Amino acid sequence: xxxxxxxxxxxxxxQVGVTSQQAIEEAMRNADSSSGKxxxxxxxxxxxxxxxxxxxxxITGPDAKE
Numbered sequence: 644x645x646x647x648x649x650x651x652x653x654x655x656x657x658q659v660g661v662t663s664q665q666a667i668e669e670a671m672r673n674a675d676s677s678s679g680k681x682x683x684x685x686x687x688x689x690x691x692x693x694x695x696x697x698x699x700x701x702i703t704g705p706d707a708k709e
Contacts, residue, residue: 659687674704678707679703680701680703680704683702684698
């Protein structure tokens with residue numbers, strides 16, 4: 644793959660990571676409860692090439708007791 648492709652993909656993924664973290668942190672601050680584990684899902688789509696990629700996992704809230 645070309646260097647331009649790699650750089651554009653890395654830039655996009657960095658933007659996804661940073662903005663997603665900011666959105667999650669804000670939602671946790673505004674939530675009635677930010678304790679426990681929360682199911683999370685990200686769906687990435689690129690319509691032009693027929694890509695749908697789903698990632699699931701969980702996020703432990705900042706006030707969860709260990």
